[in-house]
Amino acid sequence: MMSIQTPAEGADTFPLPSRESDRGRGGENQTNSPVGADDTLLCVTTDIDTALAHSAEQDQNFASIHHATLFSRLKKILPQGALLQVKEDLAPYECDGLSAYRRIPLAVALPEDEAQVVAVMKACYEAGVPVVARGAGTGLSGGAMPHEQGLVLSLAKLKRIVRIDKYSRTAVVQPGVRNLAISEAAAPFGLYYAPDPSSQIACSIGGNVAENSGGVHCLKYGLTVHNVLRVRVVLADGDVVTLGSEALDSAGLDLLALFIGSEGLLGIATEVTVKLTPKPQFAQCILASFDDVRRAGDAVAAVIAAGIIPAGLEMMDQPATRAVEPFVKAGYDINAAAILLCESDGTKEEVGDEIARMKAVLEGCGATEIRVSQSEAERILFWAGRKAAFPAAGRVSPDYYCMDGTIPKRRLADMLIAITELEKKYGLRCMNVFHAGDGNLHPLILYDANVPGELERTEAFGAEILKLSVDFGGTITGEHGVGFEKINAMCEQFASDELRIFHGIKAAWDARGLLNPGKAVPSLHRCAEFGRMHVHGGQTAFPEIERL
Amino acid sequence: MSSTTIDEFRQQILQRQPLRIRGGGSKDFYGSVPSSMQESNLLDTRMHSGIVSYDPSELVVTVKAGTTLQALELVLATRRQFLPFEPPRFGDDLSAATIGGAVAAGLSGPRRATVGALRDFVLGLRLMDGVGRELKFGGEVMKNVAGYDVSRLMAGSMGCLGLILDVSLKVLPMPMHEATIGLALDQQPALELMNQWGGEPLPISATCWADGLLMIRLSGAEPAVRTAQQRLGGDLVEADQAAQFWASLRDGQHAFFAQTSPHATLWRLSVPSVTPPLEVGGSSLIEWGGAQRWFHSEASAEEVQTLAHRCGATATAFRYAPDRTQVFSPFAPGVLKLHQSLKHAFDPHGIFGRGRLYPEI
Structure with a gap:
């Protein structure tokens, strides 16, 4: 869809503004880390954040491991300069796109091919050292935040497009290849890679696989899991397995589906085969205004109920349109309580037909103004405002915190109204941009990290939104992943029995718990300590664990 | 309750x-x-x-x-x-x-x-x-x-x-509109067309080749289906007949799936869609734009699995297998361990x- 690309949030949303808080939780300990370049570097047994959990019941402690042998081994495996150990070299890796959480790793390895990845994994496995895989570092949940006793394994140098095959409509790429680079390489064949996360100019396909990334077009074109055919995976012990195939179905359990979205906890992708989609010939977008958020929410449901699957269906509330309009001049009605962007793509006939039907539905739902893009330039302008939502938040506020819950579409208005109440409760502003078509919310809570207590209030505000998402029948994360950020919220969504299954799955792939420990799946101990007393099926969860 | x-x-x-x-x-x-x-x-x-x-x-x-x-x-x-x-x-x-x-x-x-x-x-x-x-x-x-x-x-x-x-x-x-067209074609050119058209923005929702006939179902907005129909050519299949045909494929009731001999297994191969016609010594039925191939064979499971492996495919002894101890393709030891x-x-x-x-x- 390159030539008629709907850029959605686009490049400028990313990385997050550097103004974001530096006061991340892990930051305080950094200066104590004895990071040096020599082989005799020993890990000092600082108290590990209790978040660094691995095993089902208890957090795992990786301190007191002797690293000298590991480092000399890694130096032999990796090319000159591909093992970073000096603090200044490590600093760029201290966080991902969620810069509020930072840690300095022991070292960063930059292998150049799969054989080196395998060798690094074997060495770490034998030394018992945790490994945190990292692509472009654009993730928004702290999934690639380093482990203080671990190695960051950067896949950035594995960035070769192995082949693009027009006839079979597939691309074979290394994990460090950027999402957009695949579509660019496929463009001459009239093909593109459909999932388009907002960071697509920078994010890597390996990271997309780890997070099961979505984007603006996933209601119609699916998520990463729907568009990846095959992945070569290096397991924690250095074994290499191939999951999926270039055929559509594979034998046995669907390990590919299980691997996609596993946030670097099950293995390291070293080669990815993706499905390419024919570029639609044409696209058009409707910009509709509503004077009431409930009517806007109802209109979203009505479009779907009318049998239409729009290529994109986005919603912005008034604080969001007011933040972007002054400098984007997308033509948004800033007096509207909410606006919708409804896109149709396909053949010219198809689009004409669909736009007419969507327009009728929106009018029936009480839209106060409806504009249909009359040119490609105008369509891009309509999207430019949506695309600028994140940077706009950075303009109107020193810091912002992006949430990522998903709820049933019928609860969109309820959520907006609830957020308005929470704004009052916490004394913070929030602007809302929603992938409304699939109920995925990105409330942006505006705060100032330099005001004592604001970050904490922001986190509490965010936690309430996530809890509401679960209560409304949705999920704490639609596309950004759990990572480090939402590890506590996992205790809201899952009971101890489900978490035990997750830990069983983890153990099946990584029995020693070395891959990305402390992320994505909380230990039972952590959930008990978190003390949310998650109620599931009428029973209190974790009754077996003694509470403090 | x-x-x-x-x-x-x-x-x-x-x-x-x-x-x-x-x-x-x-x-x-x-x-x-x-x-x-x-x-x-x-x-x-x-x-x-x-x-x-x-x-x-x-x-x-x-x-x-x-x-x-x-x-x-x-x-x-x-x-x-x-x-x-x-x-x-x-x-x-x-x-x-x-x-x-x-x-x-x-x-x-x-x-x-x-x-x-x-x-x-x-x-x-x-x-x-x-x-x-x-x-x-x-x-x-x-x-x-x-x-x-x-x-x-x-x-x-x-x-x-x-x-x-x-x-x-x-x-x-449900799609607003559907139409099925039939084109008389041999297997090779049919496979080529399925793959070529699969790479174009056409509203194709199903394909099937058997017995010298390529059937293509188009689904979507009426104008889009009509334009595609003109672009692809072939003969329009009457709606009831088309619906019956696709249902028979879906439910395994198409005549092709009936048992051919007491010793023959109905095999289903999931292959890369661009795989050339398989040498299986009998007739095939092809679906999924070339990615699913059906045939009956008296060959041993090992022979068929070897053939499948050679073309990056998996084979399933789908029906009528004389021996059902292992009907799916074997996999690599690393993957087996994960299953266990x-x-x-x-x-x-x-x-x-x-x-x-x-x-x-």
Whole structure:
């Protein structure tokens, strides 16, 4: 869809503004880390954040491991300069796109091919050292935040497009290849890679696989899991397995589906085969205004109920349109309580037909103004405002915190109204941009990290939104992943029995718990300590664990 | 209301005897049958049936595993929605197959290549594991990346990990318009056209080649279907006849799927769509834009598996195999180990569907 690309949030949303808080939780300990370049570097047994959990019941402690042998081994495996150990070299890796959480790793390895990845994994496995895989570092949940006793394994140098095959409509790429680079390489064949996360100019396909990334077009074109055919995976012990195939179905359990979205906890992708989609010939977008958020929410449901699957269906509330309009001049009605962007793509006939039907539905739902893009330039302008939502938040506020819950579409208005109440409760502003078509919310809570207590209030505000998402029948994360950020919220969504299954799955792939420990799946101990007393099926969860 | 049923399921599971989970039995012919399986007790899911929730504007239906596909699809049809993956119903009157069985078998119908597989539409499910725990994974929303994707793992797991209780599926609006065209073509040029057209923005929803005839179904907005029809040429097939044809493919009732000899197995190969015509010494039926090939053969399972392996494919002895000890393609040792450990995580006592997928699990 390159030539008629709907850029959605686009490049400028990313990385997050550097103004974001530096006061991340892990930051305080950094200066104590004895990071040096020599082989005799020993890990000092600082108290590990209790978040660094691995095993089902208890957090795992990786301190007191002797690293000298590991480092000399890694130096032999990796090319000159591909093992970073000096603090200044490590600093760029201290966080991902969620810069509020930072840690300095022991070292960063930059292998150049799969054989080196395998060798690094074997060495770490034998030394018992945790490994945190990292692509472009654009993730928004702290999934690639380093482990203080671990190695960051950067896949950035594995960035070769192995082949693009027009006839079979597939691309074979290394994990460090950027999402957009695949579509660019496929463009001459009239093909593109459909999932388009907002960071697509920078994010890597390996990271997309780890997070099961979505984007603006996933209601119609699916998520990463729907568009990846095959992945070569290096397991924690250095074994290499191939999951999926270039055929559509594979034998046995669907390990590919299980691997996609596993946030670097099950293995390291070293080669990815993706499905390419024919570029639609044409696209058009409707910009509709509503004077009431409930009517806007109802209109979203009505479009779907009318049998239409729009290529994109986005919603912005008034604080969001007011933040972007002054400098984007997308033509948004800033007096509207909410606006919708409804896109149709396909053949010219198809689009004409669909736009007419969507327009009728929106009018029936009480839209106060409806504009249909009359040119490609105008369509891009309509999207430019949506695309600028994140940077706009950075303009109107020193810091912002992006949430990522998903709820049933019928609860969109309820959520907006609830957020308005929470704004009052916490004394913070929030602007809302929603992938409304699939109920995925990105409330942006505006705060100032330099005001004592604001970050904490922001986190509490965010936690309430996530809890509401679960209560409304949705999920704490639609596309950004759990990572480090939402590890506590996992205790809201899952009971101890489900978490035990997750830990069983983890153990099946990584029995020693070395891959990305402390992320994505909380230990039972952590959930008990978190003390949310998650109620599931009428029973209190974790009754077996003694509470403090 | 079905808590008693659930309790009964749990009681059965807690006996720690081998269990074969079964819905309508429409796929009894499918999967491996190790000698030990005869000793398994039956766990019948049909008492656990009914639609839990359905909101057409959410494009999601949550349904109990024992609900028949027929009943479910009837309800969806009242709101002009459907299961886009067209799960096969099999059986004589198509009324036996259940949604639980469809998910467990993971089989998809004619739309597979263009809209996705069954697993692509599984959003969440509730299951009972091998120690009787009720677990809920995924949910009722399109985008959900919290926790490992256990729901999709259950699709195609052949009842060897756990008992599916309820499943939430993404549904889609029925296409506004459909047309089927037929083109007289040999296998090679038909394969070339399927792959070429697959790379163009055409509203193709299914393809099938057999016996010198390429059938193409177009689905979508009427003007788009009409334009594509003109672009592709061929002869328009009468609507009723076309519907019957695609249903017969979906449900395995097309004449091609009938047993040809007591010694011949019906093989299903999942191949890269661009694979040239297979040398199988008999006729083939091709679906999914070239990615699914069917043929009958008296060749040994080893010979067919070798052929499949050579073209990056997997082969399933789908039906009529004289020996059903292992009907699926073998896999690499590393992958086998993962299967065994996952099996252990869900079913530590090894009671579910022993050997139905692989002798080792």
